[in-house]
Amino acid sequence: xxxxxxxxxxxxxxxxxxxxxxxxxxxxxxxxxxxxxxxxxxxxxxxxxxxxxxxxxxxxxxxxxxxxxxxxxxxxxxxxxxxxxxxxxxxxxxxxxxxxxxxxxxxxxxxxxxxxxxxxxxxxxxxxxxxxxxxxxxxxxxxxxxxxxxxxxxxxxxxxxxxxxxxxxxxxxxxxxxxxxxxxxxxxxxxxxxxxxxxxxxxxxxxxxxxxxxxxxxxxxxxxxxxxxxxxxxxxxxxxxxxxxxxxxxxxxxxxxxxxxxxxxxxxxxxxxxxx
Amino acid sequence: xxxxxxxxxxxxxxxxxxxxxxxxxxxxxxxxxxxxxxxxxxxxxxxxxxxxxxxxxxxxxxxxxxxxxxxxxxxxxxxxxxxxxxxxxxxxxxxxxxxxxxxxxxxxxxxxxxxxxxxxxxxxxxxxxxxxxxxxxxxxxxxxxxxxxxxxxxxxxxxxxxxxxxxxxxxxxxxxxxxxxxxxxxxxxxxxxxxxxxxxxxxxxxxxxxxxxxxxxxxxxxxxxxxxxxxxxxxxxxxxxxxxxxxxxxxxxxxxxxxxxxxxxxxxxxxxxxxx
Numbered sequence: 195x196x197x198x199x200x201x202x203x204x205x206x207x208x209x210x211x212x213x214x215x216x217x218x219x220x221x222x223x224x225x226x227x228x229x230x231x232x233x234x235x236x237x238x239x240x241x242x243x244x245x246x247x248x249x250x251x252x253x254x255x256x257x258x259x260x261x262x263x264x265x266x267x268x269x270x271x272x273x274x275x276x277x278x279x280x281x282x283x284x285x286x287x288x289x290x291x292x293x294x295x296x297x298x299x300x301x302x303x304x305x306x307x308x309x310x311x312x313x314x315x316x317x318x319x320x321x322x323x324x325x326x327x328x329x330x331x332x333x334x335x336x337x338x339x340x341x342x343x344x345x346x347x348x349x350x351x352x353x354x355x356x357x358x359x360x361x362x363x364x365x366x367x368x369x370x371x372x373x374x375x376x377x378x379x380x381x382x383x384x385x386x387x388x389x390x391x392x393x394x395x396x397x398x399x400x401x402x403x404x405x406x407x408x409x410x411x412x413x414x415x416x417x418x419x420x421x422x423x424x425x426x427x428x429x430x431x432x433x434x435x436x437x438x439x440x441x442x443x444x445x446x447x448x449x450x451x452x453x454x455x456x457x458x459x460x461x462x463x464x465x466x467x468x469x470x
Numbered sequence: 471x472x473x474x475x476x477x478x479x480x481x482x483x484x485x486x487x488x489x490x491x492x493x494x495x496x497x498x499x500x501x502x503x504x505x506x507x508x509x510x511x512x513x514x515x516x517x518x519x520x521x522x523x524x525x526x527x528x529x530x531x532x533x534x535x536x537x538x539x540x541x542x543x544x545x546x547x548x549x550x551x552x553x554x555x556x557x558x559x560x561x562x563x564x565x566x567x568x569x570x571x572x573x574x575x576x577x578x579x580x581x582x583x584x585x586x587x588x589x590x591x592x593x594x595x596x597x598x599x600x601x602x603x604x605x606x607x608x609x610x611x612x613x614x615x616x617x618x619x620x621x622x623x624x625x626x627x628x629x630x631x632x633x634x635x636x637x638x639x640x641x642x643x644x645x646x647x648x649x650x651x652x653x654x655x656x657x658x659x660x661x662x663x664x665x666x667x668x669x670x671x672x673x674x675x676x677x678x679x680x681x682x683x684x685x686x687x688x689x690x691x692x693x694x695x696x697x698x699x700x701x702x703x704x705x706x707x708x709x710x711x712x713x714x715x716x717x718x719x720x721x722x723x724x725x726x727x728x729x730x731x732x733x734x735x736x737x738x739x740x741x742x743x744x745x746x
Contacts, residue, residue: 305698342618344655345682379620406621422581
């Protein structure tokens with residue numbers, strides 16, 4: 195049996211979850227709510243002095259869990275692939291400046307070429323960034339994305355693929371981000387989570403829920419408990435590997451973004467304690 | 471290299487593809503276009519004398535490839551599960567009356583229970599229908615559905631799962647329907663198609679394309695060549711197993727359903743010869 199969550203110490207919220215709030219407001223609200231961690235999306239840093247923003251967040255006793263997101267490596271031209279690598283190096287600089295120990299990678303896919311080719315380019319792209327990541331002491335976490343994003347967002351669509359890739363790159367600066375939204379359906383999920391933990395690649399755990407019906411392929415994620423994901427069971431599998439990191443709430447939702455964000459944060463806290 | 475398609479003899483069109491046409495019109499148009507086969511959706515038979523409709527279709531020299539669809543076995547109560555089985559027995563009666571040798575199963579999923587439970591109920595449901603299917607000489611084809619339908623349409627989401635299930639049921643009256651829309655993203659697809667063929671379970675092959683972006687999770691399938699599926703490669707894998715059945719065009723599309731269906735059928739023929 196998975197142990198119940200009784201406090202918010204291991205709760206982390208992604209800034210994208212409360213997208214209408216600027217990052218300063220989000221950090222203040224998360225801290226005031228007793229939430230332990232924050233994952234910062236790059237768009238939230240636009241126009242900010244990044245080291246100062248990092249200090250502001252830490253001054254509120256919030257832990258910076260990760261920076262979202264790098265990746266998007268595949269492209270049909272060498273020039274475009276190099277531009278993607280350069281952008282990832284920039285993300286590593288930003289993570290280091292912010293004081294984020296981890297960057298989540300949405301690996302990318304180019305619908306104009308085969309998945310096999312995109313997958314090879316992802317491996318090459320991550321490998322090209324690794325020396326820079328190591329020098330900056332920033333870890334890169336491969337996030338497998340739901341197969342409905344295989345066309346143009348990620349050619350890495352199962353935890354088995356992410357495990358293969360991480361094991362092949364074989365670096366302490368590469369890990370895997372497990373997101374229940376992308377992976378909940380996989381009949382091999384328990385085994386692959388075990389494998390991921392055993393190989394010390396389980397670097398992040400993202401939670402939300404899958405609604406039926408889902409009204410939008412990108413921006414209709416549910417609050418924990420609102421959908422059909424057996425979240426406690428999956429969290430149990432993750433914790434059985436020894437994972438003691440944050441449970442990161444990452445919800446893209448046209449519905450929730452239109453609501454009062456303070457009330458939404460209250461709902462997140464309740465759902466976290468009750469249904470996660 | 472996959473051999474090019476040079477005629478329409480192995481082209482089959484699903485009645486749902488040209489949904490605005492009543493079945494009589496669809497059959498006449500398919501036959502006049504030189505198309506070899508038709509797969510009949512159950513809704514198209516509403517209010518018809520089924521044996522007469524079968525005769526009408528055969529009289530046009532169209533082969534009836536399959537009846538779509540049975541399945542939807544999982545449910546939280548015994549009464550609802552029995553109702554699902556009863557409806558599948560009715561579908562078997564309809565297939566026999568129509569003269570369709572195969573029923574495609576969309577296996578179902580109940581978001582109120584675990585995928586593990588739904589999967590068990592699917593196996594039990596198919597097993598319960600098998601004696602009736604055998605007596606009617608109608609084969610049941612398990613169609614794995616894209617993981618984006620795991621919430622409420624099918625808990626069978628990979629070809630590996632469908633192969634496991636078919637092999638476990640181990641009957642000449644159970645097979646598998648391979649649909650590129652559901653399976654194209656799977657890194658294990660080539661292996662699983664080989665396995666499916668080797669075990670004599672490859673009973674149907676459905677084609678269309680995956681568009682980027684996809685505007686609707688159900689009804690925005692693309693015409694062959696309009697999306698990112700490497701269709702010729704997958705057809706090659708299917709044919710390497712010895713499969714000589716129909717290439718069945720199954721397109722749900724709010725866009726195409728709004729167009730002139732005669733012109734749409736012309737586009738299907740062109741796309742079939744050029745991009746399938």
